[in-house]
Amino acid sequence: MLIATWNVNSIRTRLSQIIDWMNKVNPDILCLQETKVMDGSFPIEPFENLGYTAEFYGQKSYNGVAIISKIKANNVKKGFYGCKDSEPNIDIFQDQKRLISAEINGIKIINVYVPNGSSLESDKFEYKINWLSCLASFLNEQEKKEELICLMGDFNIAPSNLDIHDPEKYEGGIMATRIERNALDNVLKGRLIDSFRIFEKNTGHWSWWDYRNNAYELNKGWRIDHIYISKELSSKLKSCVIDSSPRANLRPSDHAPVMIDLNLNEINEDFFEDEDDFFEI
DNA sequence: ATGGCAGAAGCATTCTGA
Numbered sequence: 001m002l003i004a005t006w007n008v009n010s011i012r013t014r015l016s017q018i019i020d021w022m023n024k025v026n027p028d029i030l031c032l033q034e035t036k037v038m039d040g041s042f043p044i045e046p047f048e049n050l051g052y053t054a055e056f057y058g059q060k061s062y063n064g065v066a067i068i069s070k071i072k073a074n075n076v077k078k079g080f081y082g083c084k085d086s087e088p089n090i091d092i093f094q095d096q097k098r099l100i101s102a103e104i105n106g107i108k109i110i111n112v113y114v115p116n117g118s119s120l121e122s123d124k125f126e127y128k129i130n131w132l133s134c135l136a137s138f139l140n141e142q143e144k145k146e147e148l149i150c151l152m153g154d155f156n157i158a159p160s161n162l163d164i165h166d167p168e169k170y171e172g173g174i175m176a177t178r179i180e181r182n183a184l185d186n187v188l189k190g191r192l193i194d195s196f197r198i199f200e201k202n203t204g205h206w207s208w209w210d211y212r213n214n215a216y217e218l219n220k221g222w223r224i225d226h227i228y229i230s231k232e233l234s235s236k237l238k239s240c241v242i243d244s245s246p247r248a249n250l251r252p253s254d255h256a257p258v259m260i261d262l263n264l265n266e267i268n269e270d271f272f273e274d275e276d277d278f279f280e281i
Numbered sequence: 282a283t284g285g286c287a288g289a290a291g292c293a294t295t296c297t298g299a
Contacts, residue, residue, distance in 0.1 A: 061289045212285035
């Protein structure tokens with residue numbers, strides 16, 4: 001089963017590129033971020049014509065998330081819910097449409113567009129940290145139900161300096177602070193695993209390149225789009241790849257899709273024999 | 282090199298992103 005995430009930076013502007021990519025790759029589930037469209041204007045038909053169902057949670061101009069799936073999603077939830085131990089209260093996060101979740105094939109799919117945070121001095125940075133705290137609380141509730149979880153999206157955080165093309169220049173800045181990384185760790189709590197790092201230990205792999213300064217042509221990127229899976233799913237993980245090819249399109253999104261392949265019929269208990277290595281980067 | 286580039290709203294320019 002192929003599960004992908006892609007920040008498309010406007011679904012209406014990028015629609016033909018998304019359809020082209022789906023025709024080429026044939027994902028089972030595609031989670032989108034920054035759709036930038038209200039639900040009444042979401043382009044459902046192009047996806048239905050390809051045999052997909054669409055669930056979406058959007059707003060005008062900003063944010064917006066969607067789950068496109070061959071198998072119809074169950075128990076679709078829009079925004080945070082539960083979050084009993086969240087401080088501040090989840091109500092302040094409901095205006096910005098940044099999270100949609102659903103159950104597909106026995107897996108809880110959680111699609112997130114984490115706030116960027118702007119700069120360390122900004123109120124938006126505090127909002128980002130609080131949003132991640134709420135996400136941690138949200139996941140605590142999910143884990144109580146002992147569900148298999150696949151948490152993916154645009155996290156706007158480089159988990160380590162390996163995920164930045166020039167760490168000396170950017171470390172301590174937005175997307176690369178200890179505060180953000182701790183907030184992300186608090187979401188994952190060692191129970192959710194970065195799929196990409198199971199297969200690739202080296203730097204030089206990016207999912208986002210700034211539109212400015214010729215960043216893509218110079219390959220000056222960041223790895224800020226991630227797919228995290230429950231430990232219990234890791235034995236079924238066959239691959240995780242970043243497909244940078246759509247970034248070379250005319251009028252591209254600034255993000256590339258990231259995709260995992262899960263073999264839901266195969267279990268390999270030995271896969272995690274040296275699992276401690278996965279947490280040392 | 283705190284610039285530059287892209288999208289939405291809406292028609293000149295501002296806001297936002299990362």
